[in-house]
Structures are given as C-alpha cells and as structure tokens.
Amino acid sequence: MDVRSRNHVRVTGRTGGPVVMLAHGFGCDQNMWRLVVPLLERDFTVVLFDHVGAGRSDLASWSEQRHSTIDGYAEDVLEICHELELGPVTFVGHSVSAMMGVVASTQDPGAFSGLLLLAPSPCFIDDPVSGYRGGFSAEDIEELLESLDANYLGWSRAMAPVITGNPDRPELGEELANSFCRTDPDIARVFARVTFLSDNRESLVHVRVPTLVAQCSKDAIAPPEVGAFVQTQIPGSRLITLNATGHCPQLAAPEETAAAIAAFVGAGL
DSSP, rough: OHHHHHOOOOEEOTTTOEEEEEEEOOOGGGGGTTTHHHTTTTSSEEEEEOOTTTSSSSGOEEEEEEGGGGHHHHHHHHHHHHTTOOOOOEEEETTHHHHHHHHHHHOOOOGEEEEEEESSSOOOOOTTTTTBSSSHHHHHHHHHHHHHHHHHHHHHHHHHHHHHOOOOOOOHHHHHHHHHSSHHHHHHHHHHHHHOOOGGGGGGGHHHHHHSEEEEOSSSSOOOHHHHHHHHTTTTTTEEEEEESSSSHHHHHHHHHHHHHHHHHHTOO
C-alpha cells in the first residue's frame, strides 16, 4: 500500500523545521487549510493529507469496515506519520479530526510532540445522565442523518452556512457546500455517522502529550461547553477561545488560526 498516494500526502514548508500536520474535518479536504499554510510554511514543515474518501485520496482504498470508526482513521494518521519519518509531529485536528488525533496519540504517543484540537467535539449528543452537553439531542442527530441520507446535495447546501456560521460572509458557506458536494455521497454518509455518532469522551483522559484546545467564540456545532469539557478531561491541557466565529476558523480567520498554531508549536520548542 502506498500511504502517500492513498491519502494524497503533501509536505511543504521549511525543511528541518518543526513538523505540523493539518487534518481536515467531515466533508472537506486539505484545501480547507490553503489560507493557513502560507502563514506556517516559512517556519515549519507542513504535512497535508486527505482522509480516504475525500479530496484527491485513493477512493479504492476506502473500506467501510475500517473507515466506519474513528479508530480506522487514527490508524491512517499513524501510518502517514510512520511513512514520512519526520519525527514527532504537532497534530492539528479540526472538528472530527481532533478526536482522530486524540485516539492516535493514545495508541502511539511517541509519534506526537503535541495536539492542537481545533473546534473539537468528543461527542455531539447530549448525555443528560452525566450532565454532558454536546449541543444536540439524539433526535437532532437522527434527523440530521436522515436528511443527509435522503438528499445529500440539498443537505450540503442547507447545512454549510450553519456550520461556517458567518452570515455576513456567504462565500464561506458556499465554499464549504462545494467541498461537501465534491465528496462521494455514499462515503459521506458513512463518514457522517463516524462524525456525529462517535463518543470519544473516555479517550480524553488517556492523552499524554501536550495539548491545546482551541474553540471559537461562537460555534453552533461545537459550543463553548464542549471545549471546556475537553480541556478538563485531558491532563495538563490548555484552552483558548479564538475571536473567530463559526466552526471553520481556518477559513473565517486564517491569520488568527495560524498564529495559535505557531504559538503552540513554538512554546514546545
């Protein structure tokens, strides 16, 4: 298996610099980082990749058995790290990819110098018994997935502006919708269930690498309570709140996002 082709891996930036690995969320590809990369590559080696089934990844490598769990994607992340042999990386995981980084780091902590969890959510569904608030009821998520199954393109157009969360900047929602629409609908349906039905709360306490939780000041997908929960569960982690609004700060506020990444990596040097 050619891991580099499987995930359309690209390495750019300063050779020999601290390694930053950028991982995109549901319905996206590495192009979502295009505004952040130029701000990082002067000082860092930057690793970009597409999750299998997204972007220019090898669709033939997608396996429903493997890629219907966070663990399967975490295995992909570790295989990329081992293939590149660049040493420990700072893994920047956006949205669902944040939990892929969490799981991967618990399996092989030596592969990571740090985790930056950008707009993370370990569980989107509220848990009234424990008092955990994920932002959605089980009925909300069921309705969301039913809508996605019934009309993926229509769902994409309706949900993208909600996710980007900047109504005065409709171009952001349009870009995300176009990204959704480039994803194979059958693969997207499986990935949506991975994203919205996974519960990785128990994994958080096992993280043993330096971790920064970066949440947005207003996010309809991952509300502030979620970021605070993640921070309290990961030993020694820190929490920052970006001025950015919406769930995609790498699009809405690339300078602020890049600055947060650079400061975190720099602090660990």
